[in-house]
Amino acid sequence: MGISPLPLTHLPHGVAPPPTGSLGTMSADLDPARTSGSAGAPEAPEAPRPPLRLAYGKETWKEIAFLLSNLFTALTGFVYAVVTVSVGVGLSVTVIGLPLLALGLGGARLIGRSERARARALLGVKVAEPSPPPRRHGFFGWLWASLKDPVAWRTQLYGLIRLPWGILTFTVSLVSLLVLWPVLPFLARGLAHGDRGMVRGLLSPSDELERRIAELESDRGVVVDTAAADLRRIERDLHDGAQARLVALAMGLGLAKEKLLEDPEAAAAMVDEAHGEVKLALQELRDLARGIHPAVLTDRGLSAALSSVSVRCTVPVKVNVDLAERPAEAIEGIAYFTVSELLQNVSKHARARSASVDVWRAGNRLLLQVRDDGAGGARFDGGTGLAGLAERLGAVDGVLVLDSPEGGPTTVTAELPWRSRPGA
Structure with missing residues (x-):
């Protein structure tokens, strides 16, 4: 950005214009001798350069500590995995083999927890704790749940493959610390990335799987x-x-x-x-x-059953069922009771003059839509039973969507998984 000199007519009285090439015209002529306060003045000393950033920072020392401790933890995990698996499998022909293996897998979860804590403290790896194993009633329920625990088996695999890696990282870190210390920070960073990958790959829970397991456990309770x-x-x-x-x-x-x-x-x-x-x-x-379970649903299907339900509604209901085949009996029953409960809400709460029911299939989903021209304003927490209905649909991987602005109309759409009848 250039700065233009003042015109000669604007200069104060008695002040001469700046010479050509001076700072007044931002010329490229920037000779320090000419731009200093007076000719022949000594040059200003050069400012000292900032010191180089030390490579051995706090995070580097944490990574080195993690790598040096790998040998002990790798030996411990390897010995534990070999002993528990070999003893449990070797004695599986006896009555104590499988219980010992189940106990060993339970202990593997504790080792995994300590490794995740070590990685969080020294490597800064944000690894969530996996869900606890599902509870089962009785001895055989506990035994089966322990033997098929994927978290424990991944921890045992982690212990087996950690031994050669632990020996390698300990040796390289120790030799570099004593002999090749200038390059140790770079080696530590690279080796620590390998440890981070192992922890995330084997000790971290699968987010999607854990979420799905939690949903299924909740749905089972519902x-x-x-x-x-x-x-x-x-x-x-x-x-x-x-x-x-x-x-x-x-x-x-x-x-x-x-x-x-x-x-x-x-x-x-x-x-x-x-x-x-x-x-x-x-x-x-x-x-x-x-x-x-209404007999008309079993004998004649959704169309006839929903027509009989609509007759009992306090407002006229138009029913349209567009299905080329009947869904599985369980899905058909859930669809019937869903529409039946929604029409009861129309009769009790909607203050509507008419309503409609539409049922159709879209791919592998069965969709139900109940619409009324009532006052609207329905909510899941409004005491109309919609929250409980949504929970029951969620138990079979279904979804309930509510659109009910104040003043109406109200549209409730239910989505269920499509399952064909056996032999269809």
């Missing part, structure tokens, strides 16, 4: 809780509905029997009343059976 809740609901419906009516029926028939000879007309009235109780009990049993 399935168990849902099954228990369904059993309690069936028990409650039987106790409060059909059972109560059958008790009343038995009492009514007993009174009618006593009145049969004394007052035949009163007995006939009691029998008529008991007949009505029988009809109501049968209807409640049909409703209960429909809540477990």
